[in-house]
Amino acid sequence: MTLPTTDTAVTYPAGATTSTGTVLHVEGLPSGQAAVILDVTAFHPVDTAWPDQPADLGTLTAAMGTQPIVDAVTGGIHEGALHLGADLPVRTGTEGWTFVVAHIIDGTPPETGEGVRIDVDPEHRAALSRAHTACHLAALALDAALAGSWSKAVPTDALGSPAFDSLAIQQSRITPHHSVDIYRIGKSLRRKGFMVTALDDLEAVTDRTNAQLATWVGAGGPVRIDRDDDRLSSRRTWVCELPGGSTDIPCGGTHVTNITEIAGITTSLTTSQVEGGLELVMATAVHAL
Structure with a gap:
């Protein structure tokens, strides 16, 4: 069995929704499904280490016809073994590994060497x-809304505010037109200088957050993904030009090309007591044009 020795080339960071590629490998799965690995794909897979954005929906067309892609996961190849999805033991980009997009299908898979769309x-x-x-x-x-809630200097975000999000984030999940981010405020964050009393007036924090979002949506701004090359494991950076500066946030997902493609963004914040501290949940709703 010959496995790929180079990463899948991915075109979705540039916004592509169609691609043609060659089948490099087909892996039968215990479920009876098959994982199809191509040299090039426009299909966005779930990232195992940080599965915030789900896989695309779409189809694979080969000589046998067109069939749905029921899932797409990140795979890693090391020492002649293919590890898929949750079984991948390393982060994408780990030296010595080859990283691939595995398209999961239920039907008869195409042949190795076959061209597919x-x-x-x-x-x-x-x-x-x-x-x-x-x-x-x-x-x-x-x-920005929590910028005054720190008693010590901490790392800042791309726009210069204390980086509450990156310091406290536990989980982020994205669905069509929505996202949910979960933050943990425990002893570690308090030792860094975060004042939990800042969340006592959650309505005020929410209002400041939504006011800032309204300003950015009203101003618009170009968005792009910078990357070194088209390999799946290459570092990709979300860049957005905002009135307060330019962002540079590492991100492997897909994005709009300008904030003007969004009619509005609103968030709601809730807190609850959990073991070891406080949990803050931010639910974000996107209003399409």
């Missing part, structure tokens, strides 16, 4: 892209 559902992609861009903007707006 990938078609991504463009409306679903657009909804996820709007939500992912809004998720980043909401995190930056929350940082």
